[in-house]
Amino acid sequence: MAERAGTGEVAATSFPRSTGEGGPFTPPFPDRPTARLPLPALLRRLRRNMLEVWHERQFAEPLIATALLGRRILICNSPETVQDAFIRQAEAFERKSPQQRHALEPLVGDGLIISDGLVWKDRRRVVAPVTHASRIADLAPVMTEAVAERAGAWGARDPARPIDMLAEMGALAAEVICRSVFGRALGEAAAGQVVAAFAAYQRKVSAGGLLELVGAPPWLRRVRGWRLRPEVSRIHAVLDGMIEAALSAPAGEPSLIRAMAEATLAGSGLPMSRTAFRNEAATLFLAGHETTASTMAWCWYLLSQDRRSAARLREEARAALGGRPAGFADLPKLPFARAVVEETLRLYPPIPVLAREAQREVRVAGETLPKGGLAMVVPWLLHRHRAYWDRPDAFLPERFLPGAPPRPRHAYVPFSLGPRVCTGAHFALAEAAIVLATLGQRFAPRLAPGAKVFPVARLTLRPGETLPMLLDRAG
């Protein structure tokens, strides 16, 4: 382990464990402390990169009972304990952690992702069906169109000049979610405006760090709300304009906004207020943009290090598509692309910690959590748990191919589980497979010489701040 200059603190190394031709590729993860971390070091790591705090033995435990700054925490770390808290006793854990609520509230108000109680129930009824599996066929053309444009742009680039793959996938995911939410007529400039406004917001929010997991003091929240006001007003103005345009677009122009308008009327008979539309549009963008972007960026990194998998993806894509962009009907012919996405979500779950505040005293596997305590599921731990995964730190997409040995249910939860499970899981899986197959048949992105890749998690888990890659043409 290296000594971090100046701080005297032991830092995590960032090297892939093996890149050999023989064994599977083991991508980078932080060194795991073997002794208990003193509180100041723990807090520092939580703020810098919360993946650095997990102890080696925690990758083998079923339940971890702990406390942080006076708040009791139960980490459910086996399929049984996960199911017990997030499904069987879900009604006690429907409330998101204070950290999640405080980070997002200024922007999404009472949007689905952080609301609870009756508001959540009402909104879930409206939002969940619009991105349901049965609607992906209607939504996929936007994905195909956006990735075909990107393939054209990549083809025109000088292959000797590196691109930032994280930014590329960010822009692509943003185009897809913006055109899906507001309609295909949305211009590139408008999508760019939304992306820039959200990025500015997220930069300021991330700066707050994960310390707020246990709840920021009210004065800090007030200061933050005030600091975020310019970004929030900008985003709200942009969203209001787009919602108006989407709702008054000619009939037959599909968009998630329109679908939500129809769904509310069908449910209560009452239209949703403009503020509610805005909150849900912001929710869909926030929930569906960075998560999908970082998944796709990680896929490209992993494929760049595992040439065997990259070749298999390319062969599958060429056989299924023969050079044209992938569409919804091609998805059944792309099982390896899907397996790469699922294995990537196992190794680098974009939301590495799921946290809920107990609404009453709860017992899980013999441990008591008082009202106000936090129950967590940590996909970062569970997805690399030694009891449930063979070679847990290695990149092995084959484990997700049809016919692979089954894994315990609830040992794999990149989209959460229970009543608050991600409503966009099918959307995201379809998008990522379409993108990988379409671009993977023409390009073989290679990590730029000297580029260092290391997983960092603040609000979401990302491959650092940038991911420089060269766009080699596929042979």
Ligand code: HEM
């Ligand atoms: C790879 C991409 C994605 C991942 C890994 C992901 C993961 C998650 C997770 C873990 C949650 C639950 C968070 C928690 O319990 O604290 C969630 C919630 C949610 N996601 Fe996703 N998501 C992805 C893409 C999307 C997309 C594309 C959309 C929309 C089109 C979306 C919409 C939502 C919504 C609306 C919720 C809130 C559900 C509720 O609270 O009832 N997500 N997502």
